[in-house]
Amino acid sequence: MEPTEFLEKIYNESMAVVGSDNEIKSDLDSTIANHLLEILGRSESAKAVITVILTSSVYKKLNPDQDIRNHQTSIPNGYSGRTFDSKFITPFLKSVKFPAMAESGWLTRSLEQKVPYDSNYSGAIRPDSLKTAFLQTIDFIQKGKDIDKLLSFLFQGLIIQRNAQQIDLAKPLNLPIATIIDLLSKHFDTKYSAEGASRLPVLALYAAYQCLINETKRFEGKVLLPMESHTSADSRSGRIGDIDIVDEKERAFEAVEVKHGIPITAQLVKDAFEKFKTTQVNRYYLLSTANIDASQADEINKEIERIKNIHGCHVIANGLTNSLKYYLRLLSDTSEFIENYVNLIEIDTALKFEHKTEWNKIISQM
Structure with a gap:
């Protein structure tokens, strides 16, 4: 050898x-x-x-x-x-x-x-x-x-x-939305040795919300709560999503649950409802990098309608990439999103060296 x-x-x-x-x-x-x-x-x-x-x-x-x-x-x-x-x-x-x-x-x-x-x-x-x-x-x-x-x-x-080392990560400016989505998809989908990759799409969405909270009329007076640790169980932390926004009275207003590599099924929608049914949350996103299980689309829609009728919350089940595209179109400056995402990668304790260096590698291959 x-x-x-x-x-x-x-x-x-x-x-x-x-x-x-x-x-x-x-x-x-x-x-x-x-x-x-x-x-x-x-x-x-x-x-x-x-x-x-x-x-x-x-x-x-x-x-x-x-x-x-x-x-x-x-x-x-x-x-x-x-x-x-x-x-x-x-x-x-x-x-x-x-x-x-x-x-x-x-x-x-x-x-x-x-x-x-x-x-x-x-x-x-x-x-x-x-x-x-x-x-x-x-x-x-x-x-x-x-x-x-x-x-x-x-x-x-x-x-x-x-x-454990700090790494200087690339923060490219003025990228087209299609390019950003491509970079993120590659970053999410790389095969890593260490656990933690499922955290990346959560960080991307959180980075988008960091921008939206200041730019969108819907979020006037609302507060984006800090990220929970990757290992915090929702039942212990009292949070209903991976990302949570509360209103002026600290009541749940909007939440996002992210699945990485797991298609959205009707059962996942039911499980999500169990998390927020005792709150007054207005909108709940269930997003996955693996999109929706097409064979269960009708059942998913029925469950979403059932929740709307008995609770009032609007549940949105969607592919994560589609949602990110939509959010990025709402932003006045996508460079701010990139900066937020990279800053989150740098400080998130669930991520390892390979998750961080992979970002630089992907950027260098643009």
């Missing part, structure tokens, strides 16, 4: 293991795990150490007979760690936005000494706890056991650290 292919395999597997969690899942030996945590804890200030550890691990996995402690060709029975790193490891680290050196981890005085990485290594790796962790990890790698587990542990840790 080629080094890049191997790295991508371990990376993708690690992404799947991490998912939306913020903890490393591994049955790696606890002693070496603690050494790796020491290294991960200094990943930004000790990028070279991370790089050399990864280089040594991958090279040992692909070349099991090589003593990776002999990291330079000038050392008897050695290999060029720097060359392997420069060609495969550092470019990969940069490609996935992990801490990386400019060219190679070996371009660091403390790691470029022309002696083996063994207990007698003279390089001035600081602090001492990092040097101990580094040399113990190198020794573990040299033994050739559980290298996949070691790499998964490191990658999971780096993924979790990366997820």
